[in-house]
Structure formats: C-alpha cells, structure tokens
Amino acid sequence: MPTSPAAATSHPENDGPDTTAPAGMTAIPPQSAPQASSAGEPVRQELPPPGSGPAADPLIQQALDQASTRDLPADEEQRLLDLGRTAWLGETAGYSQVRIQAATARRDNTPAVDPHAQHPLRAVVRLVWAGADPAGTFLDGRTATVTFAQNGDRSWTRIS
Numbered sequence: 001m002p003t004s005p006a007a008a009t010s011h012p013e014n015d016g017p018d019t020t021a022p023a024g025m026t027a028i029p030p031q032s033a034p035q036a037s038s039a040g041e042p043v044r045q046e047l048p049p050p051g052s053g054p055a056a057d058p059l060i061q062q063a064l065d066q067a068s069t070r071d072l073p074a075d076e077e078q079r080l081l082d083l084g085r086t087a088w089l090g091e092t093a094g095y096s097q098v099r100i101q102a103a104t105a106r107r108d109n110t111p112a113v114d115p116h117a118q119h120p121l122r123a124v125v126r127l128v129w130a131g132a133d134p135a136g137t138f139l140d141g142r143t144a145t146v147t148f149a150q151n152g153d154r155s156w157t158r159i160s
Contacts (some may be wrong), residue, residue: 006035007139050141054099060128061102071107072123080105084125084146087158097138098131108147121150122159 047063048056070077085100092098110121124147130140148156 047141050139052140054101056099057099064102064104064126064128068104070108072105075131077105077124080123080125080148083148083156083158084127087125087146088127088129088144091144092129092131094134095131098129099140100127100129101140102128121155123148123150137138 003012048059067145073078081103084103084105088100089098103125105123108124110122124145127144127146129142129144131142132138132154145156145160147160150156
C-alpha cells in the first residue's frame with residue numbers, strides 16, 4: 001500500500017533531539033542524562049528493578065549513600081544504623097522474610113518547633129527494606145524512617 005503524502009509530512013515540533021533508544025534499552029532525555037565524575041564514571045546509577053533480590057542490595061545502598069552527604073562521625077553513624085535496624089526489625093515483627101536492603105544515618109535538620117528552645121541533636125535513619133506482610137505479599141524497596149534524639153550522656157533515644 002502506498003504511503004500518503006500526509007504521512008511523510010515533517011512536524012517541526014517533533015524535530016528536537018532524538019531520545020529513542022535501541023530495543024531493550026531505556027532512552028534518557030538529554031536534560032536528565034547522568035553527569036560524569038572527574039574519573040569519567042557516572043555519578044548516579046539506575047536502581048535495579050523490583051524483585052531483583054539480595055544481589056541488588058549493594059546498588060540500593062550505593063544510591064542511598066549518594067542521595068545525601070555523610071554528616072555524622074563514623075562511630076555515631078554506625079551506632080545509629082544499628083539502632084535503626086533493630087528498631088525497624090521490631091516494627092516489622094508481623095512480617096516474614098524481612099531484610100534491610102540499605103540504610104543511612106544523617107543529622108535531622110528539620111526546623112525546631114520553638115527556635116529559641118535548646119534542642120538535642122537529632123538524627124534520622126532512612127531504611128529500604130523487603131518483606132512479606134501478614135497477608136503474604138512480598139515487596140522489596142519499601143521505605144521507612146526512624147528518628148532519634150541524643151541524650152546528655154551521648155546515648156540515643158527513639159522519638160519516632
């Protein structure tokens with residue numbers, strides 16, 4: 001069947017850069033293409049697809065680490081990560097096959113309700129986890145946050 005002249009007409013509004021990709025690959029529009037580091041490696045990586053299993057957890061951890069800058073001393077960060085994981089595993093006691101896929105601990109810099117009152121240092125632990133809910137639905141890539149306040153003796157108390 002011959003092609004009609006209308007089908008061959010150019011549409012200037014569609015004459016921008018070609019963002020199509022070969023079969024099996026995802027196109028990245030030019031304005032959102034990942035930037036390269038000074039070593040030539042991409043700064044951001046795409047997350048693995050849901051259901052990728054434990055082998056994908058290091059990629060999820062890397063993405064979570066890159067999402068914010070470390071701002072706590074290493075020993076405090078590790079203590080908070082341990083506390084956050086323990087707290088979240090307690091929260092998910094009714095779930096099965098629970099696994100923490102990734103976690104970060106950072107200062108909680110949300111503004112205080114009373115800017116004139118003295119507030120303890122607060123930190124937030126962000127977790128990505130996987131598990132099956134009580135109905136048996138298994139999902140990975142679930143997110144949670146646990147917030148802590150530092151006590152005068154430098155221990156931490158969960159506040160949310």
